[in-house]
Amino acid sequence: MSDELDPEVVADLQLRAYSEHDRTRTRGEGAYDWKPPAAVTEWKCRTPPCKVFVGVDADTVEQWEMFNRELVRRAEKPIASHEVVRCASCELEMAKVQPLRLRKRVDRMADVIRQLKDGKEQIRYRDNEGDQIGNRELAFAKLKEWGHPDVEGFRQALTEKSSPNKKPRKDFV
Numbered sequence: 079m080s081d082e083l084d085p086e087v088v089a090d091l092q093l094r095a096y097s098e099h100d101r102t103r104t105r106g107e108g109a110y111d112w113k114p115p116a117a118v119t120e121w122k123c124r125t126p127p128c129k130v131f132v133g134v135d136a137d138t139v140e141q142w143e144m145f146n147r148e149l150v151r152r153a154e155k156p157i158a159s160h161e162v163v164r165c166a167s168c169e170l171e172m173a174k175v176q177p178l179r180l181r182k183r184v185d186r187m188a189d190v191i192r193q194l195k196d197g198k199e200q201i202r203y204r205d206n207e208g209d210q211i212g213n214r215e216l217a218f219a220k221l222k223e224w225g226h227p228d229v230e231g232f233r234q235a236l237t238e239k240s241s242p243n244k245k246p247r248k249d250f251v
Contacts, residue, residue: 125171128168
């Protein structure tokens with residue numbers, strides 16, 4: 079076996095090296111000239127104490143207007159411009175605290191779910207206003223508000239579990 083490379087392989091490697099940085103061959107003229115869209119207006123940062131102005135492009139304004147029209151059509155309150163964007167520093171801060179916020183939300187939901195599974199009628203939960211006590215229906219509403227993925231399925235599973243005439247499901251038998 080020879081240590082020499084096949085001439086075809088050598089020619090292919092040379093062509094690849096030559097054309098690797100050739101802008102006209104890879105993606106067409108102007109493909110590398112991308113610039114971010116220009117800001118057409120400025121909106122305040124949505125973080126309450128900040129209120130720094132953030133540049134917003136035309137596509138974002140158009141999407142916001144379309145979304146607000148849909149909300150109005152559904153008889154819901156439209157979103158104000160100061161509730162849409164965050165400045166770069168606030169976005170960075172939110173990214174830092176997001177895992178902690180999600181963990182607290184999951185713990186709060188788990189506590190309510192545990193009480194519902196135990197069959198308690200009065201459910202204690204922690205809300206923005208502090209410790210609250212409510213009935214089971216309010217607890218299901220709070221789970222939905224906090225973003226539980228399947229409140230109705232959970233409710234159905236609890237009623238199936240508590241029914242005395244429980245029959246085994248055919249797909250597990």
